Amino acid sequence: MLSINLYRMQSNKNNIECCLIRVRFCKTIGGILMKAIVWTKYGAPDVLQLQEIEKPTPKDNEVLIKVLAATVTAGDCEVRSSKFPLWLWIIMRLYIGLRKPKRITILGQELAGKIESVGKDVTLFKKGDQIFASPFFGSYAEYMCLPEDGVLAIKPANMTYEEAATVPTGGFTSLHFLRKGNIQSGQRVLINGAGGSIGTIGVQLAKYFGGEVTAVDSTMKLDMLRSIGADKVIDYTQEDFTKNGETYDVIFDIVGKSSFSGSIKSLKKKGFYLIANPTLSKMVRGKWTSMISSKKVITKMAKDNIEDLNFFRELIEAGNLKTVIDRRYPLEQIIEAHSYVDTGQKTGNVVITFGL
Numbered sequence: 001m002l003s004i005n006l007y008r009m010q011s012n013k014n015n016i017e018c019c020l021i022r023v024r025f026c027k028t029i030g031g032i033l034m035k036a037i038v039w040t041k042y043g044a045p046d047v048l049q050l051q052e053i054e055k056p057t058p059k060d061n062e063v064l065i066k067v068l069a070a071t072v073t074a075g076d077c078e079v080r081s082s083k084f085p086l087w088l089w090i091i092m093r094l095y096i097g098l099r100k101p102k103r104i105t106i107l108g109q110e111l112a113g114k115i116e117s118v119g120k121d122v123t124l125f126k127k128g129d130q131i132f133a134s135p136f137f138g139s140y141a142e143y144m145c146l147p148e149d150g151v152l153a154i155k156p157a158n159m160t161y162e163e164a165a166t167v168p169t170g171g172f173t174s175l176h177f178l179r180k181g182n183i184q185s186g187q188r189v190l191i192n193g194a195g196g197s198i199g200t201i202g203v204q205l206a207k208y209f210g211g212e213v214t215a216v217d218s219t220m221k222l223d224m225l226r227s228i229g230a231d232k233v234i235d236y237t238q239e240d241f242t243k244n245g246e247t248y249d250v251i252f253d254i255v256g257k258s259s260f261s262g263s264i265k266s267l268k269k270k271g272f273y274l275i276a277n278p279t280l281s282k283m284v285r286g287k288w289t290s291m292i293s294s295k296k297v298i299t300k301m302a303k304d305n306i307e308d309l310n311f312f313r314e315l316i317e318a319g320n321l322k323t324v325i326d327r328r329y330p331l332e333q334i335i336e337a338h339s340y341v342d343t344g345q346k347t348g349n350v351v352i353t354f355g356l
């Protein structure tokens with residue numbers, strides 16, 4: 001493999017900027033290489049390997065994105081280690097690969113970056129556009145291609161790449177479930193597991209929809225939850241919300257750790273119990289409860305779409321939605337980043353940086 005480093009001096013009116021352009025040629029195929037985190041085995045974070053692989057070329061209907069920020073979500077860690085409720089484990093293994101990952105070999109479900117080039121049929125984006133996106137995996141790489149009608153949109157002008165990359169996954173899931181909860185102004189909404197990627201956006205969306213929000217999480221996250229708008233907070237290490245006699249119009253259980261019967265009891269008549277991480281048993285009991293009572297249980301998964309991404313941009317630019325970033329790791333420290341998220345203790349989001 002031949003590796004050439006070119007130092008280029010660029011001047012602009014105020015300063016002289018030195019950029020390092022690394023161009024790496026693959027001897028065997030003549031293509032340009034890029035850094036990516038390749039995933040070839042299910043297991044602990046050290047199954048993730050930093051490799052140099054061929055930089056993709058956009059098809060006629062695709063854009064080539066220079067990835068400038070990605071994230072490590074709880075979902076990435078669950079996929080990496082294949083830790084799911086049984087029903088989901090079977091579906092995921094059948095889809096990704098029974099013994100080892102085959103259909104998905106680069107993780108990373110969200111990103112922000114810049115369009116580097118576009119295929120000849122692309123009309124929606126142009127070179128230089130700053131975007132945020134929700135690819136179906138693949139963002140742990142310096143470049144990736146997406147169809148122009150994929151789930152990508154112009155990045156909010158008032159967010160950095162690192163901030164914008166954290167929005168799609170938490171945003172789609174929160175918006176999907178909270179819309180199903182049909183929150184009316186002044187209704188009481190409880191969010192369980194509010195301090196993570198989904199919950200920090202969920203708290204703000206529930207407030208935006210007019211709810212009076214109670215956020216449940218561990219002690220160290222409560223001040224942050226108040227700061228993003230929670231009206232009340234409950235420390236789950238001290239108090240079980242299903243046993244304190246309070247009732248809610250909507251309970252959004254993001255971590256899926258609240259007791260089913262306790263949560264149903266804590267719902268008002270015609271209330272909604274929204275479960276982002278349901279077991280098969282909760283899905284079956286949910287269907288039954290929805291059939292025989294006025295209370296509705298929603299377990300259907302969220303779907304990503306461009307309209308919602310544009311909705312998030314509008315909310316963010318209007319100052320109605322912000323993001324919470326806990327830690328940042330360079331791509332090269334992906335194992336450390338996954339190990340931290342595996343602890344379950346992250347506050348908000350963990351970002352992967354690409355040396356802007």
Ligand SMILES: NC(=O)c1ccc[n+]([C@@H]2O[C@H](COP(=O)([O-])OP(=O)(O)OC[C@H]3O[C@@H](n4cnc5c(N)ncnc54)[C@H](OP(=O)(O)O)[C@@H]3O)[C@@H](O)[C@H]2O)c1
Nearest residue numbers: 074075173193195196197198218236257276301302344345
């Ligand atoms: N249904 C869907 O469409 C969908 C989409 C994406 C993700 N998900 C799933 O949703 C789940 C959560 O995702 P996330 O990204 O928000 O995770 P996250 O960022 O890890 O946040 C989870 C939060 O829950 C807290 N928590 C842990 N145990 C708790 C308990 N017993 N009671 C209350 N809070 C508790 C954690 O804090 P401490 O650890 O400090 O206690 C953490 O703040 C994941 O399992 C993910 O796979 C579902």
